[in-house]
Amino acid sequence: MTRPGGGTVTAPADTLFPPSRAEALRRLRGFVPHAGQAYAADRNHDAGPSLRENVSMVSPYIRHRVITEREVVATTLQHHSPDAAEKFIQEVFWRTYWKGWLQMRPQVWDSYLEELAAERSRLATENALSNSVNRAESGLTGIGGFDDWARELVQTGYLHNHARMWFASIWVFTLRLPWTLxxxxxxxxxxxxxxxxxxxxxxxxxxxxxPGKTYRATPDNIARFTSGRYRPVGLAETAEPIRQETPPKPTPLKAPAQPPAAGPALLLLHGDDLRGDELIPPGTEIRAVAVAAAGHPDTPWPFGERARDFVNNLVADAVERLKREGQPAVARMQALSAEALRLQCQQAGVRTVITPEAPVGPIAEGLRRVTDVLSTEGIGVIQLRRTWDHLAWPHATHGFFRFRRRIPELLRQNGLIRS
Ligand SMILES: Cc1cc2nc3c(=O)[nH]c(=O)nc-3n(C[C@H](O)[C@H](O)[C@H](O)COP(=O)(O)OP(=O)(O)OC[C@H]3O[C@@H](n4cnc5c(N)ncnc54)[C@H](O)[C@@H]3O)c2cc1C
Incomplete structure (x- = not known):
């Protein structure tokens, strides 16, 4: 399988990841024949940016739900038995598991942001730290592999999963830099x-x-899974947890919102879910659609310009698609804006906004603000949880290995396999 721009590390992200649902589907369908035993055997190999046939490279699309996890697994199961595609399906469920885990412990995201702010302040005053971070980010450490991954990340907006693990491990245990940075x-x-x-x-x-488990990158493992391209010297030989910390206990998930009573509504799509399709409750008449490219202007935005441009282009693609599908009054918003939504609701004569539930992160924060303002105007914002999340998230109470035992049941409940 060839991919646009796959032949060079310097392929810009928009060449490597054309921002459209059509491309996401094309890529998914192109990859799925490899999602069985071949994926299980080869997925950990990072043979270089031009040789990525062993992984799907669909994460930028799933992340913004241009395609959904359900679509990915359903397409996979059209080609493979659940057993043959077990590994690939499990990887897709890792995403779901992490989401559910954080959803039940939202304070972990808040404390990441606080710790990051503190480390950033240190960067402003501690030259040695700031020089080390600059060298690491610019790929100037002299550590084989690490420097190329830093450049690949900046140039393409993507890294193979194993490279992410090696990179993070070297950052934390060899370079001894703060993990939040x-x-x-x-x-x-x-x-x-x-x-x-x-x-x-x-x-x-x-x-x-x-608790008690870290990931240590070793020269042998890197050499083996990079086809011998790298065998870095000087890596940390031990990897003790950076601190003893017991992860917080899960708090029960907020009950999913009930769909509105039959009637007119505005559909709001956002960068955490640009699909929206299956969420429209029966009896709801969509009179207008808004697609927001970013979060609320008063909420810190932790992502970069490249992701912003990518999402902006995905939003433009979604708007065109929705218009083609005959949706009425489709509008694009640069950011989540209560005022813009209020006007659009007024023009469409609706007092209900339905939107896909945003998981922990800046869009959820922005939706909270917009909801508060609109409620004072008598407009209700209802965040609807996808069945996929509703069924899976409650199981993310412990480790992934307990969660993954639920996967067959989750596939059945989602109507993807028979009992
Ligand atoms: C330190 C670190 C940071 C990461 N940061 C992100 C991030 O910001 N965003 C992100 O989407 N993923 C992140 N991942 C997970 C994983 O690396 C990427 O999802 C994966 O590399 C995407 O490439 P792919 O689509 O080719 O994956 P494939 O191997 O083809 O996997 C198929 C799909 O399964 C899911 N998946 C696979 N591995 C993981 C995983 N370890 N965790 C969660 N989901 C997974 C993704 O949706 C992926 O698209 C991170 C992993 C590590 C170790």
Whole structure:
């Protein structure tokens, strides 16, 4: 399978990841024949940016729900038995698991942001730290592999999962840099930048997600899975958890909102869910659609410019698609704006906004603000939880290995396999 721009590290992100649902579907369908035993055997290999046939590279699209997890798994199961595609399906469920885990412990995202702010203040005053971080981010450490991954991330907005693990491990245990600054470097450059997968992935490497467990990158493992391209010297030979911390206990999930009574509504789509399709309750007449590219202007935005441009283009694509599908009064918003929504509701004669539920992160925060303002105007904003999340999130109470035992049941409940 060839991918546009796949032949060079310097392929810009919009060449490597054309921002459209059509491209997401094309890529998914192109990859799915490889999602069986071949994926299970080869997925951990990072043979270089031009050789990525062993992984799907669909995460930037799933992250913004241009395609949904359900669509990815359903398409996979058209080609493979659940057993043959077990590994690939499990990986898709890792995303769901991390989301559910964070949803039940939202304070972990808040404390990441607080710790990051403190480390950023140190950067402003501590030259040695700031020089080390600059060298690491610019790929100037001299550590084989690490420097290329730093450049690849900045140039393409994507890294292979194993490279993310090696990079994070070297950042934390060899360079001994604060994990939050590394997580922030990822969030500022990844097109799939995601509060749950990124924060919890970094915490897992650093030993604060699973007590007593860290991830140590070794020269042998890197050489083996990079086809011998790298065998870095001088890597940390031990990896103790950066601190002893027991992860917080889960708090029960907020009950999902009830769909509105039959009647007219405005559909609001946003960067955490640009699909919206299956969420429209029966009897709801969509009179207008708004698609927001970013969060609320008063809420800190932790992602980078490349992800912003990517989402902006995905929003433009969604707007065109919705118009083609005959949706009425489709409008694009640069950011979540109570005022713009109020006007659009007024023009459409509706007092209800329905929107996909935003998981922990800046869009959820922005939706809270917009909801508060609109409620004073008599307009209700209802965040609807997808069935996929509703069924899976409550199981993210412990580790992934307990969660994954639920996968067959979740596939049945989602109507993807028979009993
Ligand atoms: C330190 C670190 C940071 C990460 N940050 C992010 C992030 O910000 N955003 C993000 O989407 N993923 C993140 N991941 C997870 C993973 O690396 C990417 O989802 C994956 O590399 C995407 O590439 P792919 O689509 O080719 O994956 P494939 O191997 O083809 O996997 C298929 C799908 O499964 C899901 N998936 C696979 N591995 C993981 C995983 N470890 N965790 C969660 N979901 C997974 C993704 O949706 C992916 O698209 C991070 C992992 C680590 C170790």
């Amino acid at each position: 590394g997580a922030d470097f990822f969030l500022r450059h990844l097109l799939d930048a995601d509060p749950a997968s990124n924060t919890l992935g970094w915490r897992w490497v650093a030993g604060i997600q699973t």
